[in-house]
Amino acid sequence: MEKLILDGxxxxxxxxxxxxxxxxxxxxxxITPSLATILVGDNPSSETYVKMKGxxxxxxxxxxxxxxxxxxxxxxxxxxxxxxxxxxxxxxxxLLQHPxxxxxxxxxAFETIAIEKDVDGVTSAGYGRTALGFGKxxxxxxxxxxxxxxxxxxxxxxxxxxxxxxxPILGKPVSALLxxxxxxxxxxxxxxxxxxxxxxxxxxxxxxxxxPNFIKGDWLKEGAVVLDAGYxxxxxxxxxxxxxxxKASAITPVPGGVGPVTITMLLKQTVISAEETALKNQIA
Amino acid sequence: MEKLILDGxxxxxxxxxxxxxxxxxxxxxxITPSLATILVGDNPSSETYVKMKGxxxxxxxxxxxxxxxxxxxxxxxxxxxxxxxxxxxxxxxxLLQHPxxxxxxxxxAFETIAIEKDVDGVTSAGYGRTALGFGKxxxxxxxxxxxxxxxxxxxxxxxxxxxxxxxPILGKPVSALLxxxxxxxxxxxxxxxxxxxxxxxxxxxxxxxxxPNFIKGDWLKEGAVVLDAGYxxxxxxxxxxxxxxxKASAITPVPGGVGPVTITMLLKQTVISAEETALKNQIA
Numbered sequence: 001m002e003k004l005i006l007d008g009x010x011x012x013x014x015x016x017x018x019x020x021x022x023x024x025x026x027x028x029x030x031i032t033p034s035l036a037t038i039l040v041g042d043n044p045s046s047e048t049y050v051k052m053k054g055x056x057x058x059x060x061x062x063x064x065x066x067x068x069x070x071x072x073x074x075x076x077x078x079x080x081x082x083x084x085x086x087x088x089x090x091x092x093x094x095l096l097q098h099p100x101x102x103x104x105x106x107x108x109a110f111e112t113i114a115i116e117k118d119v120d121g122v123t124s125a126g127y128g129r130t131a132l133g134f135g136k137x138x139x140x141x142x143x144x145x146x147x148x149x150x151x152x153x154x155x156x157x158x159x160x161x162x163x164x165x166x167x168p169i170l171g172k173p174v175s176a177l178l179x180x181x182x183x184x185x186x187x188x189x190x191x192x193x194x195x196x197x198x199x200x201x202x203x204x205x206x207x208x209x210x211x212p213n214f215i216k217g218d219w220l221k222e223g224a225v226v227l228d229a230g231y232x233x234x235x236x237x238x239x240x241x242x243x244x245x246x247k248a249s250a251i252t253p254v255p256g257g258v259g260p261v262t263i264t265m266l267l268k269q270t271v272i273s274a275e276e277t278a279l280k281n282q283i284a
Numbered sequence: 285m286e287k288l289i290l291d292g293x294x295x296x297x298x299x300x301x302x303x304x305x306x307x308x309x310x311x312x313x314x315i316t317p318s319l320a321t322i323l324v325g326d327n328p329s330s331e332t333y334v335k336m337k338g339x340x341x342x343x344x345x346x347x348x349x350x351x352x353x354x355x356x357x358x359x360x361x362x363x364x365x366x367x368x369x370x371x372x373x374x375x376x377x378x379l380l381q382h383p384x385x386x387x388x389x390x391x392x393a394f395e396t397i398a399i400e401k402d403v404d405g406v407t408s409a410g411y412g413r414t415a416l417g418f419g420k421x422x423x424x425x426x427x428x429x430x431x432x433x434x435x436x437x438x439x440x441x442x443x444x445x446x447x448x449x450x451x452p453i454l455g456k457p458v459s460a461l462l463x464x465x466x467x468x469x470x471x472x473x474x475x476x477x478x479x480x481x482x483x484x485x486x487x488x489x490x491x492x493x494x495x496p497n498f499i500k501g502d503w504l505k506e507g508a509v510v511l512d513a514g515y516x517x518x519x520x521x522x523x524x525x526x527x528x529x530x531k532a533s534a535i536t537p538v539p540g541g542v543g544p545v546t547i548t549m550l551l552k553q554t555v556i557s558a559e560e561t562a563l564k565n566q567i568a
Contacts, residue, residue: 128412
């Protein structure tokens, strides 16, 4: 059986080359696509993620506005910052790095992001549009998973997809995107009693559970397509790679699978937002 | 095995009695809960549905504002009507009867309904909030299904629920509500290739497919809970009742199952909206 390693760097490279051109075109029109990232507090992993995202922007000619607020920031102060960015016409996308310190109402902060700048796909309104089939900016990891599927032309319609995880930015939206492309979708989670039996039926497996090496090859059907959105400490996915590799027809590695494409989706969605701004300026 | 007929009229009766009291309390505060229904064109079934909903309002002391627009209404004209109702502080809920004539952009019309008056749960923003677990007004049929489940204390957590259908106001939101109550949820649809195999595993079956007598008893697991949201011509559900009755541990009849509770949910959500208005007035 042919065995595909789904190469996130390869998928990313092609898209980023395209984006670089689109950024140049926008700059000629006087618009530099700009992503504002907000980091609250001093979580070292979060600092690393935000830095990676900012650098990725700059690498393709985009503008990165990096806001770092102190640990003791209140919800109200954070909302004020977000509202200022909503109003700022030079900002095309806003990313609030998750998680924020526990004393902050994260959901309220997410919901304050203007939908046309919600390029990270965290608002409930954005989720609703995505799930009903007309969202512009799905959450980036689900968008990345679909991008990989499309790049490798893996069939989705009529397939049984089993998603393990139901978070608002991962399990739920990836279930919705797969359903909208005509997969039969089962969403599993911590309260699922028959996970192995479910996985044994899956043509497509998406792991989004946040438990290192959780899903074993024994649980999979021969020939399954396996997409690992897990990213645990020490660069370890949710998929037990070695045992799953043997069963899968296609599999994403960790690192180098879904991860790099996720950041690319953030860039892409910010560029699209900037293009919409350019279009509006043209009409106005 | 104990066999439960899930009696929608019984469930409705209890809730409507409670609502009647709440309406009285609101009226003493000078607020009459008001539902505006908009009917466009002359579809006789739609006329019947709208009339039933309006009458149900009045029966418990609510106000029913019935707007009937001609077949040739444009999208813009419909949007103007909706916006007027959004602004009208005496209106607590807005229902646009589906389907509207084909020349109207129904989605655009739905999306124009203010979220705090979307008591029928048709906006994507409302769907997003419901799916992420903090929606106030889910679509009425999914809400009715959950109400029946709660009334009869049918277990959901850890159960495998199979939803047949993926419409924005039925299959998708009922899948979301079941998932949020910890069911493992599979959403099936017209492109599902293994529907019978899926149904054979289901502890809970929700039929929302719009095909008369579509789901057969043979396809079900012994003891399944069967909820029929189908409502086809001649008062026929999506469930082949006689054969499914034999297999099920609990089943909704058609008529008299999900249908009456759906209208009750519309009343309930409008009363809640009016209560929120009363609370705001009190604070202001």
